[in-house]
Amino acid sequence: MITRTCDHTRESRQFPDHVLFHVSTAPTTEPSTFRQAQQHPVWWDAMRAEIDALHANQTWRLVQAPADANIVGCKWVYMIKRNHDGSVSRYKARLVAKGFHQTEGIDYTETFSIxxxxxxxxxxxxxxxxxxxxxxxxxxxxxxx
Incomplete structure (x- = not known):
């Protein structure tokens, strides 16, 4: 077998532009923002699992907002679930409503619950x-x- 080292041809390899090398280590802390979470594939998987669960349970539906509605936003909350020995059991993401954006007299009596x-x-x-x-x-x- 002849290798590049044996025949002394040390050409640099050319890789196509679309090939990305991503070295990812599993996160050890929970991100506080979506921007932080999007850098790790495990959080993408957790968010996808949450959206899939919302669809499967029929608790999520995209609708046109009425013009006079006070829209209550949402945000992602990330948690690392651990086993008794401290090892990571799974990465969990929850989509939660920002209830503090409600306005008294408009949507103050509405509640949001898991x-x-x-x-x-x-x-x-x-x-x-x-x-x-x-x-x-x-x-x-x-x-x-």
């Missing part, structure tokens, strides 16, 4: 029924008695 997991609902019902409490919603009332 989707509650079914296991949490079962736990609340279990505790309420075991203690004889009533659970009330505007459209329904549950009682253990």
């Amino acid at each position: 989707v509650v997991k079914p296991t949490t609902i079962r736990l609340v019902f279990s505790v309420a029924f075991s203690r004889g409490w009533s659970i009330r919603q505007p459209w329904m009332v549950y009682s253990s008695g």
